[in-house]
Amino acid sequence: MRASRLLTLLLAGAAGAAIAAPQTGTPSDRAAALVARMTQAEKLQMVHGWWYPPTGIASPGMPGDFIPSAGQIDGIPRLGIPTLRETDASLGVANQVNERKDDVATALPAAIATAASFDPDVARASGAMIGAEARAKRFNVLLAGGVNLTRDPWGGRNFEYMGEDPLLAGTMAGAAIAGVQSNHIVSTVKHFVLNAQETGRMVLNARLGEVPLRESDLLAFRIAIDAGKPGSVMCAYIRVNGDYACENRHILTDILKTDWHYPGWVMSDWGAVHSTEKAALAGLDQQSGQQLDARVFFGAPLADALAAGRVPQARLDDMVTRILTGVIATGLMDDPTPATVQPIDDAAHAAVAERAAREGIVLLRNEGAMLPIAASARHIVLIGAHADVGVLSGGGSSQVRSVGGVPVEIPLASGEAASFARITWHDSSPLAALRAALPGARIDYVDGRDPAAAASAAASADLAIVFAWQWQTESEDAETLALPDRQDALIEAVAAANPRTAVVLETGGPVLMPWLQRVPAIIEAWYPGQRGGDAIAAVLTGTANPSGRLPITFPAAAAQAPRPVAIGLDLLHRRDAAGNAKSPLPGFTVDYPEGANVGYRWYQKTGATPLFPFGYGLSYTAFRYAGLKIADGKIGFTVTNIGARAGSDVPQVYVSAADETDVTTRRLAGWTRVTLAPGESQAVSVTLDPRVAARWDADGHRWVVPRRPSPLMVGRSATNPVLTGAVRLPAAPPLP
Ligand code: BGC
Secondary structure, eight states: OHHHHHHHHHHHHHTTOOOOOOSOSOHHHHHHHHHTTOOHHHHHHHTBOBOOOTTOOOOTTOOTTOOSSSEEEOOBGGGTBOOEEEEEOSSSOOOTTOOOTTOOBOOOOOHHHHHHTTOHHHHHHHHHHHHHHHHHTTOOEEEOOBOOOOOSTTOTTGGGSOOSOHHHHHHHHHHHHHHHHTTSOEEEEEEETTOOOOTTTTTEEEEOOHHHHHHTHHHHHHHHHHHHOOSEEEEOSSEETTEEGGGOHIIIIIIIIIISOOOSEEEEOTTOOOOSHHHHHHTOOBBOSGGGSSSOTTSHHHHHHHHTTSSOHHHHHHHHHHHHHHHHHTTTTTSOOOSSOOOOOHHHHHHHHHHHHHHHOEEEEEGGGOOSOOTTOOEEEEESTTTTTOEEOOBSTTOOOBTTOOSEEEEOOOGGGGGGSEEEEESOOHHHHHHHHOTTSEEEEEOOSSHHHHHHHHHTSSEEEEEEEEOOBTTOOOSOSSOSTTHHHHHHHHHHHOSSEEEEEEESSOOOOTTGGGOSEEEEOOSOGGGHHHHHHHHHHTSSOOOOOOSSOBOSSGGGSSSSSOTTHHHHTOBOTTSOBOSSOOOEEEEOTTTTOOTHHHHHHHTOOOSBOTTOOBOSSOEEEEEEEEETTEEEEEEEEOSSSOEEEOOEEEEOOTTSSOOOOOEEEEEOOEEEOTTOEEEEEEEOOGGGTOEEETTTTEEEOOSSOEEEEEEEETTEEEEEEEEOOOSOOSOO
């Protein structure tokens, strides 16, 4: 009798009734218990997933309930394992593969703008907002958490990342990931690792020694993983020291899973898998977007390799255990995404986007306190960059079709590539926002295509504001740091006609500014997202006091950077006799001689004076730092607002590694963000992260923290010390 009841239950399970996972034990224990109940076919089903072709043309076998998005892996209802619905989500829920134009989402500013806020709360709130929207749209795996360090100022995806410093990037990305996952869904951290340029990303071999790799790009990932606990890590397209990142045993298994004890799963980037056995044995757990690879490597070929013993069964079980660990640890298993699309609070989410945009805007120059716009300004002319209707968006898989629509779109390709190759503007008009903020002023707009006409419109105005843009996109690096489209000439002409000229930059990273000395005020607004117009107007008028700080160095010339151009551009430009691009692009190597001295550390080491240093940003008020106290790795001092306006400041603490012979390369070891009324003082305390000054001891396989006190400075940027001292850093951080 009992046996037959058991049989009935088992049959019911096999027929599809959900049996919940055991609710107790660690996520890995619960995952392992589930795996023990899975068939081989079910396990194999979990380790490879679909890509939604932007044309909407289904491949045979594609899931019928696919929401147009980056990917899907069908769940196993009888075990309560949810279908994994993946969407890009770095800057909002990306939706461009969906042909439905009414599929919109809240577009945040570029990640580099979020990094510029130096405010982990902004990153967390932004991640939480994206996660809430994604969940309401029924997505549960978010391809977010871009934390590749900016090694080159022209990098095509710099705008999707968090800058050039491991502590800043790791902290901000970790906060964003934690925000996403607070919705009980999974976030990735990506692209593991050293994916520093877009040119030739499918074929290049990035070379960097173990020590500098651990002390730079890997450190950024480590900090992000510790802070955000992402359910999944996405491996990159590139080769790292010879092996493709997604079949690189050293980085996936030796470092990520063994040294760091990372419990979640490694998913591939879309089209980044090149093998079955090598990838599986190296530590790849899931092949994403399988149609983009040459084969479904983790389908039938993996089944064959398992049957023949070329891949141990334990490896497949580990792959699935890791996927389920990520699903359980984030809460997704116990709190599945809704069965139907839920309403979204667009207004509340837009406020999150606007806060991020405001805090990320950096005031680069303000001679004669030309900004904020004086109350006496009666006639203002806005010029260029479609500032009458919107603000620029970056391109590629992270792009969001925003609430409000697309006032300007420049298509660059047709067919399948079309959705990823178009220059678009979000519907957020700086002109309308300024008119609303300054109802007493006459504010005109001219498009700037004719510099002479723009100059003549500007000549009689109280203030001219040129909006300048540089579009960056995934899969391409900028070929020059100069503004495109003869915008330098436009700015020169306007500044010559009216010395009261300001420039608002909408760029994905640094640009050269040959007109700098002739333009008294400059703000860097990055790609400011769907409330960018309002945020720019708030900063221009002083409703918001600018408090963003540069998360990357702006070089004075491309030649100051470690490489003068993206390596491989020459190969990309090869033409055959008929003038067509030669393909395929051959493999090539990129060396990183700057090692761990990325960004500002490179400029310090080479003695170059950049245009604007890392950490730099002006304010409409002024702050004094005093009373440095150093105890137990904690730095205390007092910040006072000595100006006439309320505002936020970002004092930064840099240390030099005392045991090195070269103590010039300061590293950001901590910072704080403080908001003060005029005259107000606040005692602040900054805890230092010893890893930033530690050396990786390859022989001992551990971090070594300097024994002698390390020189320290509290500064306004990487090159502007205010208080100095020395600190004995806390003991070595947990291994390794
Ligand atoms: C990008 C990833 C993205 C994936 C899925 C790839 O081209 O490199 O960042 O998550 O596509 O859209």
